[in-house]
Amino acid sequence: MADAPGPERTPDGHFVVIDGRRWRATDPHIPDPLRQELVDELMSARRAVRAGEPDARGRVGDAKVALGERGHPWWDDHTDDTLRARAEATIRALLRKRDGKTICPSDVARVVGGSDWRQWMSDVRAVADALADDGRVVITQRGEPVEAGAAKGPVRIGRGERFDA
Numbered sequence: 001m002a003d004a005p006g007p008e009r010t011p012d013g014h015f016v017v018i019d020g021r022r023w024r025a026t027d028p029h030i031p032d033p034l035r036q037e038l039v040d041e042l043m044s045a046r047r048a049v050r051a052g053e054p055d056a057r058g059r060v061g062d063a064k065v066a067l068g069e070r071g072h073p074w075w076d077d078h079t080d081d082t083l084r085a086r087a088e089a090t091i092r093a094l095l096r097k098r099d100g101k102t103i104c105p106s107d108v109a110r111v112v113g114g115s116d117w118r119q120w121m122s123d124v125r126a127v128a129d130a131l132a133d134d135g136r137v138v139i140t141q142r143g144e145p146v147e148a149g150a151a152k153g154p155v156r157i158g159r160g161e162r163f164d165a
Contacts, residue, residue, distance in 0.1 A: 014075055027068030029114025038066050041097040065089035066111055086112050087127040095159050102156035125149050128157050135162035
């Protein structure tokens with residue numbers, strides 16, 4: 001992505017400059033397919049804002065936090081709170097984009113952790129467990145609900161009964 005033409009960037013790469021204004025750049029460590037999914041969700045959410053849909057602004061916020069354009073700066077080290085906020089936003093944005101399909105916790109870890117994503121897997125699973133405890137997501141393994149932190153092997157994250165609450 002670094003070779004892709006686009007708007008002017010600040011020397012540190014943290015911001016893009018458009019019409020003389022600085023805007024936080026998208027986290028360049030997000031793998032391109034996941035970045036594109038999040039950008040697609042952002043564009044869909046922006047269309048929903050124009051259409052006056054009630055949850056649209058929250059959708060825009062989730063996509064922008066997941067992309068690293070809002071919230072804690074992507075170039076700074078994560079704290080537990082900043083990781084949690086970005087992981088939650090990424091889970092919500094990807095679940096909306098995939099519209100009823102499940103996501104893998106590794107997709108979320110790849111967004112928040114870039115090339116070091118494996119070190120974030122247990123944290124992402126803990127975030128998913130907390131969202132599951134609240135009924136916002138459901139964690140499954142082989143189609144059966146489980147606790148992500150206790151499950152051995154791959155799990156999936158899907159929308160829970162209170163996903164949009």
